[in-house]
Amino acid sequence: MGRKNFYEIGPSEGYLREGSYLEVRRQINYRGDRADFKPFLDVPIKDLVKQLKASQAEEKKVFEEMKKAITAWDQHGAQTLLLQKAIEYLRTPEVTHTGNEWKRRKDGSWEISNLVYKMTFQIVRCGNEWKLTWELSYTAPGLSQGYWGYTRSPRERIEYEGSKKYKTLEGAQRYIQSKFDQYGSCFETLSPPVPAEAKDLFCVNGQLLQGYSLMPPSPQKEPVTLETLLDCLEDGDLVAAPPEKDAAPEPEPLLEEEQPAVLVPKPASAQTPPEVKQEREPPPARAARPAAKKTPLRKRNMAMAR
Numbered sequence: 001m002g003r004k005n006f007y008e009i010g011p012s013e014g015y016l017r018e019g020s021y022l023e024v025r026r027q028i029n030y031r032g033d034r035a036d037f038k039p040f041l042d043v044p045i046k047d048l049v050k051q052l053k054a055s056q057a058e059e060k061k062v063f064e065e066m067k068k069a070i071t072a073w074d075q076h077g078a079q080t081l082l083l084q085k086a087i088e089y090l091r092t093p094e095v096t097h098t099g100n101e102w103k104r105r106k107d108g109s110w111e112i113s114n115l116v117y118k119m120t121f122q123i124v125r126c127g128n129e130w131k132l133t134w135e136l137s138y139t140a141p142g143l144s145q146g147y148w149g150y151t152r153s154p155r156e157r158i159e160y161e162g163s164k165k166y167k168t169l170e171g172a173q174r175y176i177q178s179k180f181d182q183y184g185s186c187f188e189t190l191s192p193p194v195p196a197e198a199k200d201l202f203c204v205n206g207q208l209l210q211g212y213s214l215m216p217p218s219p220q221k222e223p224v225t226l227e228t229l230l231d232c233l234e235d236g237d238l239v240a241a242p243p244e245k246d247a248a249p250e251p252e253p254l255l256e257e258e259q260p261a262v263l264v265p266k267p268a269s270a271q272t273p274p275e276v277k278q279e280r281e282p283p284p285a286r287a288a289r290p291a292a293k294k295t296p297l298r299k300r301n302m303a304m305a306r
C-alpha cells in the first residue's frame with residue numbers, strides 16, 4: 001500500500017450557468033500527520049526560500065493561463081446572454097383585448113380595452129342602492145410573466161373607485177358615462193402612444209415591444225421675464241397712459257337660474273358604455289287594504305232649548 005500524500009484536493013468540479021456565471025475552484029488541504037520534513041533538514045533556509053519563490057512563480061503562470069481561458073468564456077457567455085434575452089422578448093405574447101368595443105365578462109362586469117388601456121365597470125344592486133365599481137388600467141403584455149419582479153414601477157392601475165353608491169341605476173350609469181368621456185381618447189386606436197412614465201411596463205429586457213410607440217414629450221415653455229418683454233419693445237412702443245376715466249359700474253352677477261348652460265362636447269370616437277338593465281324582478285305589489293267603514297254622522301239635536 002502506497003504512502004498517503006500530505007495534502008488533499010478539495011472538490012474541483014466547478015460551476016457554470018450559461019450566459020450568467022462561471023466558477024472554477026481548487027483547494028489544497030494540509031495533513032500534517034502525513035508530512036515529511038527530512039529532505040529539508042540539511043538544506044539551508046535561504047535555499048528553501050528560493051525554492052518557495054520558484055514554486056509560487058509556477059503557480060502564477062498557471063493562474064495567468066487560467067485567466068486567459070476565462071476571458072475567452074466572456075465573449076461566448078455574453079452572446080449566450082443576448083440570445084436568451086432576445087428570445088424572451090420575441091416570445092412575449094400579445095395582450096388580449098376587446099378591440100375598443102364594450103364586451104361583458106363572465107363575472108357580469110363590462111370591459112373595453114386595446115393594446116395599452118383597459119377600462120372595466122360593474123353596477124350591482126345592494127338593497128335599495130346601486131353600487132358602482134370601475135377601474136382604468138394598463139394592459140401591458142408580460143405582466144403575468146413577471147418580467148418586472150415584485151418592485152416594478154410604475155403602477156399598473158391608473159384610477160380605481162370601488163365604493164360609489166347611487167339611489168338610482170340611472171345615476172350610476174350617468175357617472176360611468178362621464179368617466180368614459182374623460183378617458184375616451186385612450187380608446188380611439190388599437191395601439192395609442194404609451195406615456196413616458198409607463199414605458200417600463202411595455203418593455204421586456206429593456207426594449208420597447210413591437211407595435212408600441214412612446215408619447216412625444218410635451219414642449220417646455222421658457223419662462224417669460226420682464227427683461228425679455230422690454231427687449232422686444234421699440235422706442236415708439238412706450239406711450240404715456242391716457243387719463244383715467246370714471247369706471248363704468250360692473251354688471252350685477254346673474255343668478256343661478258339665469259346662468260347660461262355650458263355644453264361640453266363628447267369625443268367623436270367615444271362610445272357609450274352599455275346600459276345596465278335591472279335583472280332582478282321588482283317586489284310583488286302589496287294587497288290593497290279594505291276601505292274603512294264610514295261612521296254615520298250623529299243627528300243633530302233639533303230640540304229647542306227651553
